[in-house]
Amino acid sequence: MSFLRRLTRSFGIGGTVTLAVLVLATTGVLADVPRPWEMGMQAAATPVAERQHALHNELLVIITLISVFVLALLLYAIVRFNERRNPTPSRTSHNTVIEVLWTVVPVLILVIIAIPSFKLLYFQDRTANAEMTVKVTGRQWYWSYEYPDNDNITFDSNIIQESDLKPGQLRLLDVDNRLVVPVDTNVRVLVAGSDVMHSFFVPSLGVQIYAVIGRLNETWFNIRQPGVYRGECNQICGVNHAFMPIKVVVMNQADFDKWLAKAKTAFAPADNATKVATADSATATAPAQAGNR
Numbered sequence: 001m002s003f004l005r006r007l008t009r010s011f012g013i014g015g016t017v018t019l020a021v022l023v024l025a026t027t028g029v030l031a032d033v034p035r036p037w038e039m040g041m042q043a044a045a046t047p048v049a050e051r052q053h054a055l056h057n058e059l060l061v062i063i064t065l066i067s068v069f070v071l072a073l074l075l076y077a078i079v080r081f082n083e084r085r086n087p088t089p090s091r092t093s094h095n096t097v098i099e100v101l102w103t104v105v106p107v108l109i110l111v112i113i114a115i116p117s118f119k120l121l122y123f124q125d126r127t128a129n130a131e132m133t134v135k136v137t138g139r140q141w142y143w144s145y146e147y148p149d150n151d152n153i154t155f156d157s158n159i160i161q162e163s164d165l166k167p168g169q170l171r172l173l174d175v176d177n178r179l180v181v182p183v184d185t186n187v188r189v190l191v192a193g194s195d196v197m198h199s200f201f202v203p204s205l206g207v208q209i210y211a212v213i214g215r216l217n218e219t220w221f222n223i224r225q226p227g228v229y230r231g232e233c234n235q236i237c238g239v240n241h242a243f244m245p246i247k248v249v250v251m252n253q254a255d256f257d258k259w260l261a262k263a264k265t266a267f268a269p270a271d272n273a274t275k276v277a278t279a280d281s282a283t284a285t286a287p288a289q290a291g292n293r
Contacts, residue, residue: 033173033230042204045229046221048124049206055116062109124206127220130188134181138191138198138211138233141240145179150260153267159243173230178247180263182256183226191217196238202231202246210235223250 033042044050081089135146139156146154160174181187191200193211201208205221223229233244251259 033170044206045204045223045225045227046206048221049204051120051123052206055120058116059113062113066109124219126218127186127188127222129186130220131186132181133188133190134179135190135192136179136200136211138193138195138200138237138244140195140238141233141244143175143179143200143244143246144194145177147260147263151264151268153263155263155267157247159245170230172242173232173245173247175245175247178249180249180251180256180259181223182253183223183250186222187220189219189221191219197235198233198237198244199235200231200246201234202229202248204229205231205248207231208234223248226250226252 041053044053133148135148137144143157145157155177157175157177160176162171191209191211193213198211200211207219207221209217209219227250229248231246
């Protein structure tokens with residue numbers, strides 16, 4: 001007996017299809033950067049991302065079962081009610097039981113989905129115990145980062161052009177000045193826009209929030225381990241939309257304190273205007289191994 005036949009006998013057709021989809025969704029390459037031909041989502045680095053992945057897996061089971069059930073009904077109708085077997089079709093127009101079921105069952109499914117969805121939305125909305133605040137401003141077409149709790153240091157983060165890339169840097173994903181935060185810290189993220197609508201999106205952190213003119217949106221993250229996490233603007237914001245990468249460097253507290261001391265000098269406000277510094281002046285202290293997780 002073949003493996004597929006034994007699997008089908010053990011789990012049934014619907015269970016086998018569900019299991020196959022789950023395996024395909026969870027055995028892909030999981031990483032903090034996009035990989036060629038990868039499947040699944042980037043590895044979760046925060047509590048929010050972990051809960052998002054858990055909800056995703058639950059919904060995957062539900063939608064797979066629904067799809068298999070609908071497919072089974074279609075196949076049954078094709079076989080059972082074709083013209084050859086039913087030369088004189090039935091003229092039945094109503095069935096109270098079926099009509100009640102196809103109204104009540106979808107409502108119950110939506111309620112089952114809504115409860116964990118609302119809990120997750122509330123959980124990722126904001127942190128009640130923020131240990132640090134970072135303000136992110138989306139601009140055409142780069143990001144500005146501000147540290148209100150640390151002498152209000154501010155700097156811009158621009159993409160490194162392909163002609164200027166150094167060995168080890170990633171095309172379209174590396175920047176001159178990186179957002180640096182400490183590990184195991186509740187970081188409140190305030191997001192605003194200065195021109196058009198942008199979206200601050202870092203998949204492995206479970207963060208996607210819009211940068212809107214005249215509005216201050218809030219989210220948070222707590223990154224469990226040091227490393228480099230990448231994202232980009234995923235709101236179609238204009239001609240250079242594809243050139244707004246986000247690079248988050250997470251350090252242990254000691255290394256972050258060293259970086260912060262140097263950044264306060266390099267990025268100190270001058271005459272209420274942002275003093276733009278080169279990447280090397282403020283980020284040279286980042287550990288070379290920060291990208292190794």
